[in-house]
Amino acid sequence: MDLVDFTITSAVVIAGFALWLLSTAVFIWGERRIVAKMQSRIGPNRLGPFGILQTIADGAKLFFKEDIRPAGIDPVVYFIAPASSAIIAMLTIAVIPFGGTFEIGPVLDLPLLDPIDIGVREVSLQIWDPEIGMLWILAMGSVAVYGVTLGGWASGSKYSLLGGVRSTAQMISYELAMGLGLAAVFVWNGTLQSSAIVEAQSRLLELGPISLPTWNILPQLPAFALFFISAVAEAERPPFDLPEGEGELVGGFNTEYSGAKFAMFFLAEFMGVITMSAITVTLFLGGPAGPLFGLDGTFAGALLGLLYFAMKVFAFMFVFVWLRGTLPRMKYDRLMDMGWKVLLPIGLVWVMATAGIVVAQETVERGTVLRGVGLAVAVLLGIVLLLPLFERRRGVEPADGDVEGDVAASDDTLGDLRRVIDERTPDRVSVES
């Protein structure tokens, strides 16, 4: 590793960091604007065009606010907890490829300087590409729990402690489902390295006249659903934003935090959304892959990849915002039930199924696989078609807000009851009329 390598690496790190900080700022602003739109409001519009500088103002306000430190805290841990939350959110993004690769050299012709011979070097817009790529994400996700737990514990308050424990329980239960979603992708692509997973998705599948990108979202749809639900819970976003729990636990694990430390926790939360979107895009939507129009290997091509990546990530961020704008917060017991009793079994079954498919693809010859798949589809179709014959007759599901249809459809107990009530109380206006 020489100076040139060092410079390139530094540039990529700075670019990634800037991109990611910028998207955090855009996200905080965009979320407020979009949620406001969904609620017939305008949202921030005071600072800058469309209020775009609001994030900066909020950040500045939080950092200059009075920092209240309650008595009875563990000072070191109390300080480390929010910092670790933010740092871990930053570390997770390191293994995500956020743009294409390009070559520079052999001669670098800088303005105002003599041309330097640096040889041919390949630059990839990814901070770090370890062999264990996706495991790093899981590991960092696990460590992120510490920020919450330690924050709750170090505050020296019962509310914070309970909030921290509760958040930990939530994050652990979703970590498992998320891990299984990731595992299905590992098994499918046969690699842990994020660049290799992106590479595997960048091919085109020719189906006659149309060609589809081989993004994992198509063959791995159950894993995608599993992973995305877990990602929302892991990012502590609505409808799973229970760590805050204002209703039950004052403020949850961050009750005793104020000023800059509180801002750190929330920065980590917003960064978590971007990280989770980026991971989802990398695993299931081909990362920075997209049509390059013959620009492969050039700087423009790499930037085009960056553009595709940003577009996909922003689309996911919008979904996060839409979820927040629409869904009410879940009850805690329902959340735990969903994590342990629904997502985890589905994840286990799907990983097993994926493994079966992969093994079948590798060992059994193509014709047999196709016949097997055809047979399975036929059996499934037969079951679906024949099922109504064996189904016990049930009342028709009522259309929403349609009381007449409800009464008419179930010509049994409910209708009789209504008639009895109508007879006994003649003044009552009948629902049917």
Place this chain on the structure above:
Amino acid sequence: MFNALRKGFGLTGKTMFRRPVTTQYPEVKREPQPRFHGRHILNRYEDGLEKCIGCELCAWACPADAIYVQGADNTPEARYSPGERYGADYQINYLRCIFCGLCIEACPTRSLTMSHEYELASDSRESMIFTKDMLMAPLPAGAKPTPHTDAEVAARGLTYYPGPAAQRTIGGPPARAWHDPDDPATPEEAVGPATVKLGGGETEPPTHGEH
């Protein structure tokens, strides 16, 4: 379940493209409802005389003790209100006022009413105590600021307290008996320019029996 999801996400999705209902408050101000309780206003008659007679009924009616009134006598040279007395000092403490409107109910001359002004924020306690000059209604067009002299007032020949209990104007004809059938003044005409007319009729003076 899918129908519910479609409806829920559809609603927020649709709302995004609707016009927001936000009022851009400091720039755009909406007129409040007619019966809105804003800060008080001390009304005047058309000729500029104050309606307040310093009776302190508003202060007595106030549940929050927010009103302070000190009455004083009118003199022939310095007349502020028709009748004997006027409100020499009048203060409302808006840190205590709960905008209940009981003072308005209590006022016998409809002097005290509530305006539509609601921007009352301030950063000092002193400025939240409104004095008489802040509460007084602006002078009607062509009117002269108080005090007037009795001679000026008599020349106008106005009836200040109309209705069944009409009294003689200052320097005018002698007082009439209760329930004068020839009294031309009706309560409806008595509404001054700065008075917000509330529902429920005018304040009636007590009708004493003949002793």
